Amino acid sequence: MSDRKLKFYAWGYEDEVVTKDEIASMEKKWSKYLGIKDYKVTPPPTLDEITVPASRVNPPASLARICTTEKYERLAHTYGSSAHDYSRAFRRDFSNPPDVVAYPRNERDVLDVLDWCSNDNIAVTPYGGGSSVVGGVEPSRDTRYAGTLSLDLRYLNQVLEIDKESECARVQAGIFGPELERQLKPSGLTMRFFLQSFEFSTLGGWIATRAAGHYATIATQIDDHVQSMRVATPSGMYESRRFPVSGAGPNPDRVFIGSEGALGVITEAWIRLRKRPTYRKSVTVKFADFYKGADAVRVISQSGLYPANCRLIDAFEAEFNGAGDGTHSILVLGFESADHPVDHWLARAIEICGDYGGTAEVPDAPDSHKAGSAGQWRDTFIRAPYYREHAIARGVMRETFETCITWDRFKDFHQNFTDAMRKAVQDVTGRPGTASCRFTHIYPDGPAPYFTYHGYGDQDRLVEQFWDIKRAISSAMVRFGGTITHHHALGRDHREWYDRERPDLFAKAFEAMKSELDPRWILNPGIHIDPPK
Incomplete structure (x- = not known):
């Protein structure tokens, strides 16, 4: 992993800058199209001027090595990357950071964190690259929980196995887009799933949010790339079998693709690849x-x-x-x-x-x-x-x-x-x-x-x-007849309109699945459906 620090309030690394010429060019466009004559510029927030509430929960000694309550880490996991998120950050509003940030190194760590959070009533938000623009990585504000934890999977970042004959690979879910392609390159294969957030998003995030990638036709959504997967849930591990296709009943992976961490934490997947274009x-x-x-x-x-x-x-x-x-x-x-x-x-x-x-x-x-x-x-x-x-x-x-x-x-x-x-x-x-x-x-x-x-x-x-x-x-x-989202996912920001689009009977079926996989309803509460009253 890079030692470079990401900005806790905006896109990119702390040492990355937008040049004066780029800013001047954008200001010229905004003035032309919006009629702005001059600009009052609010400076970005700094760590020193932000006060975070005290953490409400403390990790057990057995998890201390992978958990932190450090200020920067909590701030960096407070928001996603939407304009709405940035406007709150520039307002210096970090009133709802996660109480704890966990960085598991393997599946066992993920299961141990879920066990602790289930037992102590702590809401868990799975976290990939933080590129959500729909409130998908924000900690829950539900006061029925004792606290909140952001589960950052960035250390699950390896291509574990490549099947060149079938053009597939088994990959850990926390891998970022550029690192995935770097590790695949010697094989001559590529996932070729380039989206605007590619630099700061993960395989698990793409699957969980049902993202859409580079191709305009054929293999557009992540559904087309997933062959099988492993998912950690509070009720145990889920693993699907690997086939090109199967007619054996409903495809169980479809339950987790697009579930946004509400049913489990995706830890790895077999993904379909292709030869690099020449x-x-x-x-x-x-x-x-x-x-x-x-x-x-x-x-x-x-x-x-x-x-x-x-x-x-x-x-x-x-x-x-x-x-x-x-x-x-x-x-x-x-x-x-x-x-x-x-x-x-x-x-x-x-x-x-x-x-x-x-x-x-x-x-x-x-x-x-x-x-x-x-x-x-x-x-x-x-x-x-x-x-x-x-x-x-x-x-x-x-x-x-x-x-x-x-x-x-x-x-x-x-x-x-x-x-x-x-x-x-x-x-x-x-x-x-x-x-x-x-x-x-x-x-x-x-x-x-x-x-x-x-x-x-x-x-x-x-x-x-x-x-x-x-x-x-x-x-x-x-x-006017459109779906509320094609590839940005639901998060919390789209819930009101998703509820109108989603069949009521499906909501009841989803609730039953969640109760089986996540009996204490700790996983990303408020995503898709609300916890029972």
Whole structure:
């Protein structure tokens, strides 16, 4: 593990900085689109100015070697990485840190921690990289518990076994994305599961939150990559058998994929891999009409071409990220293979785009996937989490809402939802904001649209304004027919709308499963369902 310290209040390591030029560029954009004339900058919090409440519980001597109540550790495990989280951190509000942070070194440690917490009525929050943007790693505030513990799995970080013949690997769940790929590289295999939080998220976190990765088609969600897994629960260890596929009843792993630590702590998994790609080709396609671009993407999604990248980005978002001039939407379109050249597949996809008025920009570069408008958008996309704290420090709110909808309903949904976003920002802040959309993933039956808004808020009331906007926009998302989340998970922030989406009978079945696996209901209480009264 690296000795570098992560910021306890924001994204990245303490020694990482956003340059003055980057900040100046962002301020220029915010001024242009939000009408800001000057900025009052709130400095980031420091350890010295934060007072944390005394820990309510003390670990037993047998667990002292893996547990800590040190101030920095508790602060660093208080929040995830959403704008709402950062706004509370900049308010210096760390009133609900975990009482204890545990760093297990093996499965036995995990089980011992769960035994202690079950016996002493301590709520446990499994913790991967802390990249949740939906309140998924916050300690419970339920006063029925004697205390809270954050269970950080970062030391379970090894690739234990590689089956090159089947292209699979057995991997511990606490491994971070870059370390996973580093350990896989000598085998010539890759998981190829690159998401925006890749640098600071873990395999176990991807599985627990049912994350979606790099590929726009085929193997998009983590479900497609999990072959089997081991899970530590207060009732003992769960282990599924390893098959390519099985028709023997319901797939038991599906219970834990997306369960967000409410049923058990994922300790390792067999994951499906692929050979590292050697053939890659990308283009940027320009569309004067966003909906014509959506039509082209729909046909591509139903064509059997299966591009690795197929991200339609509206004109405003393209312009904001330096990938366009605001007059056209762009489609970042790419193919890759470890087996064969992909020129024919790309050519056919470009032909489909041409049928809907798209014009391809083919960069003359060996690494075409890193060049041109596509490369500019990609670089800004990866860098975006580092800008969030600087936006919050200036009162600039930027938040995202992602969903999934069938093709037949997309156009109406997009129009209604975008209007609702703009109205919510205007109503809450009293000023116009921005609203934009891109596709992150596509399926034959519908896209996964990803919406972003910017607004200029009141620095003294950012927390409240975030929630007022969140409630209005989330309600609109469900009202207009979208799911409350495609890949950001539920956490605590989405519970209100998940309850409307989830069948009542399933909630009762989930409650029965949780009571069997977690009899004292200590695991991430409030996620999915509330503890019994």
